[in-house]
């Protein structure tokens with residue numbers, strides 16, 4: 001048992017979740033990592049511990065509420081506390097709406113939305129009792145502006161935002177913070193995972209950022225809680241541009257659409 005803060009991070013076996021785990025561990029938090037690929041997850045935890053941090057790996061599929069509950073229980077068992085929940089696990093998809101079948105849409109919702117729902121729900125119940133806590137939800141800039149060929153993915157990312165904004169309002173005036181994170185394209189396993197999970201090989205377009213950059217902006221929000229994090233500063237203008245000039249925003253969005261190779 002230690003008196004350091006504990007963060008649970010879903011989807012910590014690669015990409016933004018992994019970078020966030022390393023960055024939060026460097027801040028002194030005990031990080032409890034959840035994802036399905038046990039070997040990768042254990043490797044991330046081992047490297048954090050070897051670097052002097054505290055980490056626990058817990059295999060977890062976020063689509064299963066019972067497994068997410070077990071992840072939270074494992075954090076409480078290992079450290080006696082839960083201070084931060086990062087709902088990050090997610091999966092991409094590429095295809096026009098008429099090419100997207102209902103089973104694929106449901107599966108994407110299960111991972112991106114219900115995974116967030118299960119983890120946020122478990123954490124917020126605990127935070128309310130404790131009277132404090134910090135919930136991070138990693139959405140996407142596509143959770144603020146739809147992009148061609150990403151209707152299914154955008155729907156899941158908008159759903160995360162609706163959940164997060166509502167919970168934030170429910171908790172206004174308390175010491176429980178809710179932060180929504182809106183990365184632009186980030187150099188992670190995201191596209192490789194689409195090949196692995198769906199057999200979809202797509203090319204990218206537009207600016208890119210590193211997962212370490214996203215994690216650094218999340219560390220700033222951890223230190224000084226804020227409602228929204230736009231790791232690429234200019235992208236903060238996207239919701240306003242979309243509301244004021246929807247036609248122009250759609251035209252710009254087509255330039256950032258990912259297409260099959």
Ligand SMILES: NC(=O)c1ccc[n+]([C@@H]2O[C@H](COP(=O)([O-])OP(=O)(O)OC[C@H]3O[C@@H](n4cnc5c(N)ncnc54)[C@H](OP(=O)(O)O)[C@@H]3O)[C@@H](O)[C@H]2O)c1
Nearest residue numbers: 011013014015016036037061062090140185186188189190
């Ligand atoms: N990369 C981008 O361009 C980008 C842009 C904006 C937002 N995002 C969002 O950032 C988040 C992280 O993605 P990333 O870019 O870091 O991609 P990534 O490298 O592919 O990481 C995705 C993570 O989610 C985990 N995951 C997937 N399905 C899961 C499940 N059913 N249960 C538990 N964990 C699961 C993966 O672990 P396992 O496979 O081991 O389970 C992995 O750790 C996602 O929510 C994504 O939508 C990404």
